Amino acid sequence: MSLKDVASHAGVSIKTVSNVVNDQPHVTPAMRARVQKSIDELGYRPNLTARHLRKGRTGIVALALPELGNPYFAELAAEVVDAAAEHDYTVLLDHTGGRRDQETLVSQGFRSRVIDGLILSPIELEADDLRERAPVPLVLLGEREYDLPYDHISIDNVAAAREAVRHLISRGRRDIAFLGARRGRSQPAHLRLRGWREELDAAGLVADDRLVAATDGWGHADGAAAMARLLDAGHRPDAVFAYNDLIAIGALRVLSERGLRVPEDVAVVGFDDVVEGRFGAVTLTSVSPDKASIARMAVESVLSQLDGAPRQQARRIHAGYTLVHRESTLGHD
Amino acid sequence: MSLKDVASHAGVSIKTVSNVVNDQPHVTPAMRARVQKSIDELGYRPNLTARHLRKGRTGIVALALPELGNPYFAELAAEVVDAAAEHDYTVLLDHTGGRRDQETLVSQGFRSRVIDGLILSPIELEADDLRERAPVPLVLLGEREYDLPYDHISIDNVAAAREAVRHLISRGRRDIAFLGARRGRSQPAHLRLRGWREELDAAGLVADDRLVAATDGWGHADGAAAMARLLDAGHRPDAVFAYNDLIAIGALRVLSERGLRVPEDVAVVGFDDVVEGRFGAVTLTSVSPDKASIARMAVESVLSQLDGAPRQQARRIHAGYTLVHRESTLGHD
Incomplete structure (x- = not known):
């Protein structure tokens, strides 16, 4: 099955079929419909790789993530793969481990010969590491904030954190701990920690720094260790707002081991x-970022940079989120 | 920093440095050591992309997985990324969704222009789909069995399932359910289901087909639905062996909702x-495949096929596993 078969079936030239398949602008709508009908009837599947190559492209977008073992990033990666597939793009996965050298390497166009664009979720990258403009279209994801000429897609972390804390306050909680501040750094727990502090201040409650527990990483074990440390120090909060679900689930395990009930004793x-x-055993109330929307906007930013004129101004784009209420704050009824 | 700087530092020709960097065979060990010393002292980092391109390679291996949302595959992917990085390879991630058309597409060399090899974990692929030899080195992963001329890496699923069931029997259990048989298919729960049956037979117990619950997928929700169905039908087992952890965790949630204690009532x-x-809240006893070893062997199989003469015989390679005993069978003490 080739362009030739489609051309012969539609009674047009091969060049016309090629123009339709490659989305060339100078094809009349009637001609496009006629060729598409033949493509559909014959079940012709254009050779996408060749199609990209004709445009001087590879059809590959790289996605650089700090952790694959964290289901948030795995779920986000699956969404990016799906969003890219809608544009006949496939995804090259880069695992930076959240290390600055790896993040710098990918952002500076490592492998730029084989990728058309890059979606990067940085942890340690500093603005200085990106002094030179990346050699391919670049989009940043995540909570880390930069003053850099690249599109940046994330949810409004401060507002989302405030909504989470407000919900805990509405359930009668006063001593609300924050689990998962980054040890020795302001970023990237920065924005969520700021939201925690702002909402407590706004409610006239005390943002007690002894209830802020730092962690080295963002896994279950980090959350369990931080929760145990708080309790061992005699600081028993009546609620916990965790940097992420894995930290929260690690904390739930420790609360259960210590005989504390969720949410009765600690929400x-x-x-x-x-x-x-x-x-x-206790389902988790959580801020739910619209991962599909983040993925779609990231892919579309890369493709619009590829297709269009360079923009004057990078965009800061906020995706949506919701707070999903479950048993860890509402109880079992 | 370039080959020239290294050559000047080592007092040799640029060609010699290039031969060392590119692992050419006609370099004496003494010369190799001398150049390597300069590389180390200068901190020279060869341009890996260029290095691969000189060999006519891209430096990319594709990894095609059915589900990224399942942490088993995410954890395996992270191991493959690390194993590939040790050979200066990066990983292109393909998400097949476990669909036969997608699996066929990747196995038949979709994107073979940009990859040097393919590691594929198939779900629906039939042997007929692979009649033609793949255009790049191919390695298969997972439980699905084929009579095909490709290396296939997995753990011994029958032996592992038998060990899991034997452990349950040793804890005094007799009515052991199997959760996660594939609806309407023998594969791929086939081998684990066979292990369940063989071990019950060997112990003189009844492999009761009413205690085999089929699922459409392999997620938490599938496990929860299957467990609820068994209980609603009045079949209350005293133990459950689940196809995977997500199904087991979904089942744990339903057991907790129904007021059944784990492991006292159901292990x-x-x-x-x-x-x-x-x-x-109850940690899960589980068969633990050696994911790092599976990843390493898969990458090494691809690279040895690239470097060496084609093998006469494809290999069936078993990676190691252990059964990790936790609270869901041992209890909380």
């Missing part, structure tokens, strides 16, 4: 809304 | 040993 809210939070 | 064993199983 818990996470962040990310990963599937696993819906199936614990 | 549970999963498969995959994903991190989340270690942090529930």
